[in-house]
Amino acid sequence: MNMEPIIQIKNVSKEFKVLNRREGLMGSIKDLFSRNYKIINAISNITMDIMPGEIVGYLGPNGAGKSTTIKMMTGVLKPTSGEILVNGRVPYENRTKNAQNIGVVFGQRTQLWWALPVIESFKILKEIYRIDDKVYNDNLELYNNLVGVKELYSKPVRQMSLGQRTLCDILAAFLHNPSVVFLDEPTIGLDVTMKSKIRELITELNRVKNTTVILTTHDMGDVDALCKRIIIIDKGTRIYDNSIENLKDYFGAYRTLKLMFSKNPEDNTEENLNKIAAEIQTSLHKEFPSAENIAVCSNEEWIDIFINEDEIKMMEIMNFIQNTRNIVDVKITEISTESVIKKIYEGGVK
């Protein structure tokens, strides 16, 4: 395997000039005559290398700059500064050449021909990407073995469900054996079965073809199922780039202690629980001033206590609370990728 990175991003920044719109009708009228623009830094100084065959989860809250980065890697947008190389080429200077070696799926749009049966779209793509008959037929056979979609082929795209369409869009993106595939929120709006079907498909295609996959998503299920490495960006800057295990190790000492103080629904009103959570939080902070990361909140009928066991042992907290309150039920949960990432988005780790 070639150990040169397939994608190199060096100190890339992207600025957008956007109109500062005034409010209301009068404001809009004023906008007609004088405009004032502001510069938005969508991406600031991002650097990363991606190796051939990797599946990388590219995460970040809405508006973090994920799609902008993908559009730069596909050559649609030109970075304001910095350098990008995909397959050794600068994508925005060789957009059409770069396009030949990449595949893209935008979960919210389709690249298939709306009124035509899928197989017609595949045939058009075969011509557009100039795919050999052999490669094309091999891929159709592979697809059939993986997901068995033959009966879908004759259906016009406009009559498909979102899940079927996404599935076909992913197949279309891999059709010309690209070396890199960008999947921009491929599981958005899909049901559980379809999600897992699509995850299996991506895993298999990556395994069989050794295709590099860059995946953006808000679904942590996708991340757990597919990615070994994740890159997190927020407000245009990279805040995490490492393996998923490392992320969990980092937070390994974190547990959530879930306590229930009453099974009677009348006691468990939201107002009441919030009050209890606040009281516990204050008393815990008073009792254990060294444990800075303790966070208490109510969650349905439970009170969740977020604990870093490097700071304080869970049993100590249990004992302390038991002295003042009557605990009727207890649960302890490991931290999920979801809550780790949530914590990172909220600025929990640096």
Next chain:
Amino acid sequence: MNTEPKKFNLNKYFALTKASILEELSFRANYLVTFLGNLIYLCVIYFLWKAIYNSSPHDIVNGMTFSDTFIYLVLASAMFNFLETYVVWIMAKDIQTGKIVVDLIKPMNYQLYTFFYFSGIYITYFFITFMPTFLIVLFFTWGKIAIGINLVFYVLSLILALIINFCIDFLVGTICLYTESIWGTNIMKEVVVLLLSGATIPLAFFPETLRKIVEMLPFQAIYNLPLTILTSNNTDPSGYFQAIAIQFFWVVVMIILSALFWKKSIKVITVNGG
């Protein structure tokens, strides 16, 4: 594994032509509506020009008889039906919704991609709306339209007109990258093109100075020149060659202009949504 495109290959563009023909053919109701709308428009211009000729003391106005004028305008409207493929609207919509990104990730030049994407629509509309209208006019006014070498030059002229028209549409569509909205600009373009090309009023009816100016603009190469070729009856083709040469000049100029403008404008693209 990765097939590098080594030489310019037309097959991939013809695949787009085929796709758009297939897409067009799956929406049948369109043609009926276009055909009916055209019929109503033809009634309006029939009565309008009948009134104009009735109010004149002569049978020949500006060198054209009523039937000359009517044949010219009927064919102009038939040409309009096939040349107007709403390139501007569709480009604008793709830019506004961000769908353009799906086209930009194709390994093709965007302008050629767009042209071939619409080529199937041009072809279907040529056979489904233009040809029937032309044949009806030909038979109802038997003898008025000469059948000879002019038809050959007309077909060539029509193809050049189509390219000029597409480039103007593409140029106006590109403006949407800056404005994010195209309604006003496109309405203006339609009025300018239809008037200055001689599609709504034959150029013979224009005041002398205006006509001189219009003859130096590209618009008349879209409707006036092809229709003049079609309705004329010369056995000497030198006049036809001259018209074709003018059109060819505008084809080259408009292709260069629209391609340069696109190349400059694509840098400002922001790609909306998602």
